[in-house]
Amino acid sequence: MNWKTKATAIGLALLATTSLARADGVLNIYNWGNYTSPDAIKKFEAKYNVKVTITDYDSNDTALAKVRQGGTGFDIVVPSQNYMPIWIKEGLFLETDPGKMENFKNVAPEWANPDFDPGRKYSVPWAWGTVGVVVNTDVYKGDINTWGIVFNTPDELKGKVNVVPEMNDVMFAAIKYVGGQQCTGDKEVLKKVRDLLVAAKPNWISMEYNTIEKMGAGDFKATSDWNGSALRQRLANPAIHYGYAKEGFAYWSDNVVVLKEAKNVENAKLFQNFIMDPEVAAELSAFHRYANGISGSDKYMPADMKDAPEVIIPADAKPHGELGVMCPSDVQEIYTKIWTELQK
Template identity: 50%
Template sequence: MTANLITAVSAAVLLSSVPALADGELHIYNWGNYTNPKLIEKFEKQYNIKVTLDDYDSNETMLSKVRAGNSGYDIVVPSDYTVKIMIEEGLLEKTEPNAMPNGKNIDPRFVDVYWDKGRHYSVPWQFGTTAFAVDTAKYKGDINTLAILFNPPDELKGRINMLDDITVVMHAAERYAGVPRCGDDKANLKKINDILTAAKPSWKTFSYDTLGKMVSGDVDVTQTWSGASYRIRQKRPTTIYALPKEGLDGWMDNVAVLKGAKNLDNAKLFQDFVMAPENAALISEFAGFDSGIAGSHQFMSKDLASSPELNPPAGSPVPEFVPPCPAAVVEVYNKIWTNLRK
């Protein structure tokens, strides 16, 4: 081939997964209060696509609806372990985001991830950690320990909100106990159950509404996510996001396309669109988390880009991204959780 022909063919291959022009519709199913309206407006204007957006409150809710079939959605935003499950169950389209024009912007740390090695199905939406936030006006002691949740000081008893999330709560208890995540050792599982049972009287609520709980003053401590803690701090400035010495969960939510999506080309466009640094920054400005897209910080407000929630100090615990637990362990988790939530 001539050099010009090689260049033309290369460009055609690169662009083949993302149509240059579009119109029509796109149906997105995402977590609640997680999508910047400005992002949707920009996408609609740029591609003349009408977007509809519905929301869910957990990966399990979304997964149940998708498994049932005929959901009507094109795009979903599953967390890391859920992406792995959905790929294994054949629920996602192989859209090859890493070959899209903006695929080069994915932070190298998040290309060969356990849930989608090489990024054949999904693109980063937001990432962060899960720990807890404490109003330091209410408690002056060391907050960087999971003892705040599982053996709290007297002034915090009855003032704690836990996430209504079996995986997050179980993994936190495992870290506090010093046992492996997803372990099937019966003695360790009994230890986890005992820790949770003993701690429950000190908790006030189980809720995903961590912002509302803290901003209203209903609680002084909440299990929460790094970006949510940033948003809480804007309203309750004495709040600090803890980095417990025992460790913390890392997670990433990802934009994926459902198998058989009616608006497949538009869904691919949206995947490429959110990998542009300026668009990834729009998501972060709304949600308060980091994006996983290189170069996005320069488009964020200085307050967010330099925030401690996005920039943990040197020596902080390294976030742990935990793959899905074996079915036998999940079965025991469910029994412990059912008893805990009575």
């Protein structure tokens, strides 16, 4: 190789390296509201010279319906594990093979090969948590580790309870409360669930997602909710506590995937790899207050999360937890009918 050829090769190599380090361009993320650390996004933007735009949604159903329409302009979406099989079946994701990415080695073993995305062909972990009950204990002094707070509301909390309107979470909780099993199609059990929900609703003040602000302000005195939201509420008001329902509670996980229609695929892949860095994963957790699936992130986590009861599930509660799944379509249809009636 003469010196000109060698110099050209070195120049091309440097150019390739620079392109990888500074991708340039944009990235459009579609994520749950109040869920993305601005500081982590700034670091990503600075590292890769990519301008990130975030658009919020409030439910899995909202996100799925929007993307099904096509032409969204989004590159990334963050669905929950029970919805992942639907997105995959409908061909809405791009297969990015995160298992081949540099930082995949940091994914905790229990999250490396989940049933909802075998081999992690599409997704990387964003956060995981539980669904439980949040109560202002200045108002109610009784047992909070029960779905009875929502479905058989104590007098002190009547007219003061909110329900986060995520259908599958509510149906899971109601089924457990009447003694049924997740995804049951048993007509007698589901009649009990329907009657339970209809009877309980007059004791609720609302069905909405804005729990962090409204629990903190005292507009709600109790709510069904996710554990990271509960932690943020307690940090604002020490009287607010999170209960793990003894009847049974759901585990969940949210996952970062690249859309088939993405226009900025390489930037989206860079983002998937970026959030599998332990320090970045901890920074994301420090904002949204949920655990993540990245090994080595613990040492970077904020001190107030390391022993938080909303994050560290008590030993006596663990046996009552179960990963939420998407039920068979015929069962989902029944749940949807019950849910639609509840909305009237």
